[in-house]
Amino acid sequence: MRTPFMAGNWKMYKTPAETTAFFNEFLPMVADAKDREIVINAPYVNIAAAVTSASGSNVGIGAQNLFWEKEGAYTGEISGPMLKASGCQYVVIGHSERRQYFGETDATVLKRAVAALEAGLIPIVCVGELLEEREAGRTNEVLQTQFDGGLAGLDDEQFAKIVIAYEPVWAIGTGKTATPEMAGETHQAIRALVAAKFGADAATAVRILYGGSVKPNNVKDLMAMEDIDGGLVGGASLEPASFAAIVNF
DSSP states (O other): OOOOOEEEOOSSSSOOHHHHHHHHHHHHHTOOSSEEEEEEEEEGGGGGHHHHHTTTSSSSEEESBBBSSSSSSEEETTTHHHHHTOOEEEESSSSHHHHHHHOOOOHHHHHHHHHHHHTTOEEEEEEEEHHHHTTTOOOOHHHHHHHHTTGGGHHHHHHOOEEEEOOOOGGGGSSSSOOHHHHHHHHHHHHHHHHHHOOOOHHOOOOEEEEESSSTTTTTHHHHHOOEEEEEEEEEGGSHHHHHHHHHH
16 A cells, blocks of 8 residues: 655745744644655755754655755755755655756756665656647657656666656646546556566555646545555645645545
8 A cells, every 4th residue: 555645846935934934834734644745845945944844743854856966066056965964855856847947857867866865865756748748649658758768777676765756747837637537547657667667566666646736626536546646736835724635635
């Protein structure tokens, strides 16, 4: 039985003071949710406030990216060991916005995932197709390419530690959502890719999250799909009551 996994991705929102205020309101709302993993992936500057606020609670803290080197002359970058030392347990890798605006590729996704694992972080690795790719019937082809160029480069032991997030790019921040059936079918296809590469046990064990305009009013139907194990939640994770409603689906 896969443990449900609800992750908030705050993107470029909130200050440290706003982070503390969020947790003061949010933690009591989810204190009884012991049978699921809850994560907030905060901007770098908010990680210290988030870690302090969440200390002793059932909520873990993650970052939204990392660089693949441990240290060096890489101005503006943050390494896995830095995140781990700051109290992070998780990190989002290969989000579509990173691919779209900052040149992330399947190859750099693999390098970042390996770096995260070496630092003792749990990578939440994103895959997903564009609207034109969905409309052209190329969703499975795109996922195969992303999988082969990225996650397939991990060994069995590494793969066993990751979380996958399927995020149809056309449904992120647009208000559009894949129907539960569409999302379920795509999650099933991703699980089939995992089975072909890493075996049936790995495919059964890996958690695959849905990320694409997850909201309190659609989370229950999405989570009813057999192959959907949680959500990578953007805008709806910024408000305590909204994200708590999703966590407590």
